[in-house]
Amino acid sequence: MFKEAKITLTVIYSAIFVALFLLFGTGIYIWFNRSLGEGYITEVRDRRAPYSSQFTQESRDVVLVSGEVALEQLRTILLIGGGAFLILTPLLAWYLTERTLKPVEAANASQKKFVSDAAHELRTPLAILSGEMQVAIKKRRKIKDYQDLIKSSREEVDRLTLLMDDLLFLSRHTISSYRSQFKKVDITDVLSIVVSNFKKRLRQKHILLKFIPPEELVSVKGDEEMLITLFNNLVDNAIKYSEKGGKVKVMTWPNKKMVTVSITDNGIGISKTEINKIFTRFYRSEKTRHLSRGFGLGLSIVDAITKAHRGTIKVISQLHRGSTFLVNLPRA
Numbered sequence: 001m002f003k004e005a006k007i008t009l010t011v012i013y014s015a016i017f018v019a020l021f022l023l024f025g026t027g028i029y030i031w032f033n034r035s036l037g038e039g040y041i042t043e044v045r046d047r048r049a050p051y052s053s054q055f056t057q058e059s060r061d062v063v064l065v066s067g068e069v070a071l072e073q074l075r076t077i078l079l080i081g082g083g084a085f086l087i088l089t090p091l092l093a094w095y096l097t098e099r100t101l102k103p104v105e106a107a108n109a110s111q112k113k114f115v116s117d118a119a120h121e122l123r124t125p126l127a128i129l130s131g132e133m134q135v136a137i138k139k140r141r142k143i144k145d146y147q148d149l150i151k152s153s154r155e156e157v158d159r160l161t162l163l164m165d166d167l168l169f170l171s172r173h174t175i176s177s178y179r180s181q182f183k184k185v186d187i188t189d190v191l192s193i194v195v196s197n198f199k200k201r202l203r204q205k206h207i208l209l210k211f212i213p214p215e216e217l218v219s220v221k222g223d224e225e226m227l228i229t230l231f232n233n234l235v236d237n238a239i240k241y242s243e244k245g246g247k248v249k250v251m252t253w254p255n256k257k258m259v260t261v262s263i264t265d266n267g268i269g270i271s272k273t274e275i276n277k278i279f280t281r282f283y284r285s286e287k288t289r290h291l292s293r294g295f296g297l298g299l300s301i302v303d304a305i306t307k308a309h310r311g312t313i314k315v316i317s318q319l320h321r322g323s324t325f326l327v328n329l330p331r332a
Contacts, residue, residue, distance in 0.1 A: 006097050013093035021085050025078045032074055122163070125156040132156075159295075166297040169229070170281070170304055182309075184219045184332045185227060187259055191250060194231040201239055207246045209235075214252045218259050221332040222309045230305040233298040234263045234325050241323075242267035258328050266322035275315050279303040302327075 136149050195211045202209050220227070231250075238248045242265045253260040270278060270285075277283050284296040302325075306313045309329055317323035 006094070006101060009097040009100065010090060010093045013096055014089045017089045017093065018086065021082065021089075025082060029071075029074060029078060032071060122160070125159050125163075129153055129156050163295050163297070166295065166301060169301055170297065182221045182223055185222050185224045187218045187220055187227075187252060187261065187329075188213045190224060190227045191231060191252070191261065193228055194235055195250065197232060198235055198239060205239060205242070205246070206244050207239055207242055207248060209239075209248045209250065212249070212251045214254050214259070216254065218252065218254045219332040220259060220309065220329045222329070226305045226308065230302050230327070231261065231263070233302050234327070237298060238263050238265035238267065238323075241265065254331065257331060259331055261327045261329070262324055263327075264322065264324040269319040269321050270315065270317040270323055271319050275317060278315070279313075 132149050132153050136146065191211065191213065195209060198209065201207075235248065235250065242248065246266050249262075249264045251262045251264075253262070274285050279299050279302070280296075281300045282296040303313060306327060306329075311327060311329040313328070314326040315323060316326070
């Protein structure tokens with residue numbers, strides 16, 4: 001598809017450039033042709049008048065010959081320039097075509113990968129659901145067996161629902177127009193809500209979470225629900241990839257223009273080769289696949305929300321020693 005589009009655009013660009021050159025060259029030639037006639041002789045005679053009382057036939061002939069020579073030279077220049085232009089035009093047209101279609105190709109490739117990854121992630125829970133249903137209808141079973149099958153199926157449905165919610169979130173919240181709905185949000189309130197969401201999980205994994213709020217009131221301009229989602233995902237990962245008895249620390253460092261929120265854990269860590277990939281949709285390392293049944297969209301959502309708030313995110317991590325995520329957001 002793109003190959004045909006490139007060829008078509010190259011032909012169109014080339015035709016436009018050639019047409020413009022022909023119009024320009026023809027216009028120049030016609031203008032010089034008219035200018036180097038009687039009007040040119042009159043102008044030369046008028047300019048020469050102060051220095052000579054006579055403008056002889058010989059002078060007239062010299063001027064006419066000079067005009068013809070100049071016109072012939074212009075014709076030669078236009079022909080040579082036109083030939084060179086015809087050679088260079090397809091190359092220039094192809095370059096412009098590449099520049100024009102490159103963002104479209106990138107967007108198309110990204111969309112194809114997204115659809116492929118989404119289909120891959122959907123296939124697993126659907127396959128589990130189908131298998132469990134087939135097992136359930138093969139023969140009569142005890143009520144407890146049916147209850148277990150229904151419970152397992154419900155878990156897969158919940159996973160599918162979560163995946164759909166994440167995909168809808170990514171499709172909706174990457175649009176800059178959402179910024180028009182932003183308002184002042186107290187970052188301490190946001191983080192307090194996030195920390196309280198994980199009290200049960202912290203007790204279950206015996207993880208100590210230390211939250212150090214800022215000493216002053218710190219507000220950012222944004223959407224409270226989106227910010228809660230952002231830090232929920234980061235704290236959730238910190239707990240998820242920490243072993244029992246681990247520690248998680250949530251801190252803030254405000255300055256005049258920005259506020260930095262750090263989430264630190266002493267969990268499995270991230271290798272250097274993976275740090276640049278973790279914000280890619282559906283990306284999960286082999287190690288995290290064994291520890292979690294997620295879809296690899298959490299950090300993509302974090303990245304999208306951070307960018308929507310004109311912020312930045314940085315990761316510092318070492319394998320088997322833990323990770324620190326630093327989110328910088330502009331103050332309101």
